[in-house]
Amino acid sequence: MQLDIVVGFFVLGAVAQLLRSDLRLPEGLYKSCVIFLLLAIGLKGGVALSSSPIATLVPQSLAVVAFGALLPLLAFPILLYIGKWSRVDAAATAAHYGSVSVATYAVAVALLDSRGVDYEAYFPLFVALLEVPAIIVGILLAGAAAARGNAGHWGEIIREIFLNQGVLLLLGGIAIGAWAGERTASVMPFFGDLFHGILALFLLEMGRVAAERLPAIRKQGGFLLSFGVLMPLMGAAAAAGLATLLGLSPGGVVLLAVLGSSASYIAVPAAMAVALPQANASLSITLSLAITFPFNVLVAIPAYLALVQHWS
Amino acid sequence: MTKPQLFFGLAVGTLLAALGGTLSAAGITGSGLAATGVLVLLVNAAYWTLGQRRRPIPVESPPDRRLAQGAG
Numbered sequence: 001m002q003l004d005i006v007v008g009f010f011v012l013g014a015v016a017q018l019l020r021s022d023l024r025l026p027e028g029l030y031k032s033c034v035i036f037l038l039l040a041i042g043l044k045g046g047v048a049l050s051s052s053p054i055a056t057l058v059p060q061s062l063a064v065v066a067f068g069a070l071l072p073l074l075a076f077p078i079l080l081y082i083g084k085w086s087r088v089d090a091a092a093t094a095a096h097y098g099s100v101s102v103a104t105y106a107v108a109v110a111l112l113d114s115r116g117v118d119y120e121a122y123f124p125l126f127v128a129l130l131e132v133p134a135i136i137v138g139i140l141l142a143g144a145a146a147a148r149g150n151a152g153h154w155g156e157i158i159r160e161i162f163l164n165q166g167v168l169l170l171l172g173g174i175a176i177g178a179w180a181g182e183r184t185a186s187v188m189p190f191f192g193d194l195f196h197g198i199l200a201l202f203l204l205e206m207g208r209v210a211a212e213r214l215p216a217i218r219k220q221g222g223f224l225l226s227f228g229v230l231m232p233l234m235g236a237a238a239a240a241g242l243a244t245l246l247g248l249s250p251g252g253v254v255l256l257a258v259l260g261s262s263a264s265y266i267a268v269p270a271a272m273a274v275a276l277p278q279a280n281a282s283l284s285i286t287l288s289l290a291i292t293f294p295f296n297v298l299v300a301i302p303a304y305l306a307l308v309q310h311w312s
Numbered sequence: 313m314t315k316p317q318l319f320f321g322l323a324v325g326t327l328l329a330a331l332g333g334t335l336s337a338a339g340i341t342g343s344g345l346a347a348t349g350v351l352v353l354l355v356n357a358a359y360w361t362l363g364q365r366r367r368p369i370p371v372e373s374p375p376d377r378r379l380a381q382g383a384g
Contacts, residue, residue, distance in 0.1 A: 082320045222313050222359035226321040226352055229328065299344035306341035 004111040009200040013207025025205040033202040040191040042173015045124025050181045052122050064126045068133035072098035076141050088142050092272045092279035095138025096288050097231050099264035100130045104296050108258040112251050119251025128170045135271045157275045166267040213290040228291030235260035250312040257304045263288035313363045321356030325349050
């Protein structure tokens, strides 16, 4: 199993933080990296979308949305009955695991590109679609009491779901790419050629942030670690099954498995802060960022690729 | 840490270690999964052991107290 070069930057960031180095990406640069990655992924997907048949995309998209709604239902009972978490905390964290991490997706794309593995280029559409259903299911799982308390916030919740930076830039990139088609070639030297370099910078900071959050898991470390590595595998197994049913290419199976495996730490926390303010946000962000993200980047993604390549 | 959490952690660790070991032995993928499984097992065992040690031990058990009162 050979890790992609960008993963080395993640490890460097984590090691620097563990050694208490003062390494830190400037806030503005980090935010610029996020904007760049979202737009680059969206543009690439949009261009592919412009030449993809709608008849194939619609059923696939519907299946992916249904899958996104199912994932929190797998996570919720484990957190509620084994973790003994409160209903609201379990629901909020389940929503994180039903949604996706664009950074994890970017790492998987970088790995597939570097190995020359083909995949359905319209996948960014699925990334955008998978952001939404888990948030709604998470709010419903939190129960009537929590929902009643936030009844007046539904407008704000919907605004947060569809207008948060992640979804807006991703959908905006897809729309521009689909509209412009081959004309995107003029911006591709920036959004295409620099993708791996910017991703490396972004992962350097992510490694630092993930390591910074490690002390926060001390109290429930055993359960958090167990859940944080089991849930990605359950999501990936379900996603791989769905991808096979949808007839996706081997690269597509890997990418859908990665989406099922990843947990959100940008879009969902923002939506949950509005929808379920009583939930312990630190717990779910730490779990997805300090355990699941490193596990996916270092162990799971290369394993999914090796497995798919072995069986295809 | 509760007993169900310990059993859950041990089950997850064993599953990962077995899965990783099998895939590694078959030459499909590296030992990352197996190593994660072992880590999960060790961390859960450590949390359980530390939790047991930290549990407060009563200074006097009820029979001891009765004995003490009898002696007074």
